[in-house]
Amino acid sequence: MIKLGIVAAAVGAVLVGAAVPAAAAPAALPSYEQWQADVKKVIDPAIPWLQSRVAQGGSKLAIVLDIDNTSLETHYHFGAANKPVLAVTQWAHSHGVSVLFATARPDILPSITRWQLTNAGYTVDGLCLGKLGDSGPAATKQRCRKEYTDSGYTITENIGNRPTDMAGGNYEKGFQLPDYDGQLS
Numbered sequence: 751m752i753k754l755g756i757v758a759a760a761v762g763a764v765l766v767g768a769a770v771p772a773a774a775a776p777a778a779l780p781s782y783e784q785w786q787a788d789v790k791k792v793i794d795p796a797i798p799w800l801q802s803r804v805a806q807g808g809s810k811l812a813i814v815l816d817i818d819n820t821s822l823e824t825h826y827h828f829g830a831a832n833k834p835v836l837a838v839t840q841w842a843h844s845h846g847v848s849v850l851f852a853t854a855r856p857d858i859l860p861s862i863t864r865w866q867l868t869n870a871g872y873t874v875d876g877l878c879l880g881k882l883g884d885s886g887p888a889a890t891k892q893r894c895r896k897e898y899t900d901s902g903y904t905i906t907e908n909i910g911n912r913p914t915d916m917a918g919g920n921y922e923k924g925f926q927l928p929d930y931d932g933q934l935s
Contacts, residue, residue, distance in 0.1 A: 777930070777931075777933075779825070779930055779933050779934070780930070782823075782826045782827075785826065785928065785934075786833075786834070788927075788928045789832065789834050789835070789927050789928065790834050792925055792926065792927050792928070793834045793835060793838060793909070793925055793927065794834070795925075796838045796907060796909065796925050797837070797838055797841050799907070799923060800813070800838070800841065800842060800845075800847065800906060800907060801841075801845075803906045803907075803922070803923075804845050804846075804847065804906075808904050809902070809904070810848065810901075810902045810903045810904055811846070811847045811848070811903075811904050811906050812847060812848035812849070812850050812875070812876075812898065812903040812904065812905050812906065813838070813839065813842050813847060813848070813849060813850065813905070813906060813907040813908070813909065814850045814851070814852050814894070814895055814898065814905050814907070814908050814909070814921060815835065815839065815849070815850070815851050815852070815908075815909045815910070816851075816852065816853060816891070816909065816910035816911060816912070816915045817851055817853040817855065817863065817866075817867070818853070818855075818935060819832075819911050819927070819929070819934040819935065820832065820835060820909060820910050820911045820915070820927055821835055821836070821839075821851065821867065821870070821872060821909075822866065822867070822870055825934050829866055829869070829870060830870060831870035831871050831872065835909060835927075836870070836871055836872065838907075838909070839872055839873065840871075840873075842907075843873045843875075847906065848875040848876065848903060849872065849873045849874065849875050849876075850875055850876035850877075850878070850898055850903065850905075851863075851867065851872075851874060851876065851877045851878065852878045852890070852891045852894035852895060852898075852915075853877075853878070853879055853880065853890070853894075854879075854880040854884070854886075854887040854890045854891070854914075855879050855880060856879060856880050857879035857880060857881055860877060860879055863877060863879065864877055876898060876903075878890075878893075878894030878897060878898070881893075886914070887912065887914040887915075888913075888914035888917040888918065891910070891914060891915055891917065891918065892917060892918030892919075892920070895908070895918065895919075895920035895921060896920055898920075899920050904922075905920060905921040905922065906921070906922050906923065907921065907922070907923050907924070907925060908921035908923070908924045908925070909924075909925045909927070910924075910925075910926060910927065911926065911927040911928065911929045911934055912926075912929050912932070912935070913926070913929075
């Protein structure tokens, strides 16, 4: 009798499962080459825009960048610089624009994050990490940009790959790299 109940439950579960359509699987992430092409489409206007902005003048001009899958190729080549983004920061630094980072990475080990960035070739003029009281990545990024602007920086460009990187303002122009519907965090 117990065996019959187990079989009936199993058959019922299969029938119920068959009646419910499966959720569509997320599209596969593109190849590295396609990702880089997509990144370049977004980031190519960043240096010309920054050239124009620097020519307008101002004090303590800065750019703010996300880290994972923006500054670093975290998904495709862990720890490697995302070269089109690195080029923007190198131009910025060589023209007196500060290079600041805002990330939801926890603030317990800032030296490791700073090391990863400098090891990949980035100048790090400022690093703002997630804090225990932050209510999520968007709140962290907003807090970081506000802290930078409260310190006198004018954030000319904000570069990230997630909508949470762009939320909240405190910057003049945003460049949102692809995240493929949230698949690249």
